[in-house]
Amino acid sequence: MVTTRRRPDTAFSRKVLSILRRIPVGRVISYGGVARLAGKPRAARAVGNIMREAKVPGLPYHRVIAAGGRLGGYGGNLGLKRALLAAEGLTVTGTRVRNFDKVNWP
DNA sequence: GAAATGACAGAGT
DNA sequence: GACTCTGCCATTT
Numbered sequence: 001m002v003t004t005r006r007r008p009d010t011a012f013s014r015k016v017l018s019i020l021r022r023i024p025v026g027r028v029i030s031y032g033g034v035a036r037l038a039g040k041p042r043a044a045r046a047v048g049n050i051m052r053e054a055k056v057p058g059l060p061y062h063r064v065i066a067a068g069g070r071l072g073g074y075g076g077n078l079g080l081k082r083a084l085l086a087a088e089g090l091t092v093t094g095t096r097v098r099n100f101d102k103v104n105w106p
Numbered sequence: 107g108a109a110a111t112g113a114c115a116g117a118g119t
Numbered sequence: 120g121a122c123t124c125t126g127c128c129a130t131t132t
Contacts, residue, residue, distance in 0.1 A: 032116095048113035
């Protein structure tokens, strides 16, 4: 059966999606972190673009935040992202995540 | 094929 | 702590 979902078959996008699946609950990772694991430490922006277009259910996009523990952006519902992170045991303050170095997933 | 876009990162103010 | 500017990357149009 063929997937009706057209996602870019590029190694980078597949790698990024694969990494998102490995993020355990209660942990988060920065866009730069994902890019780094994907092999492009400078491709943080590209990671964001892929996630935006990937539209693959099952991936905790809300667990991917910006560097330094900043929430970064989200598809039009940043407040929702905050709620989801807080619901997973994270401490979120305004535009930042506390204990980022503890919840940061290498 | 080239230009424009965007879920960033880092340093400076 | 928050904002601004530049640089880097892949995807989309």
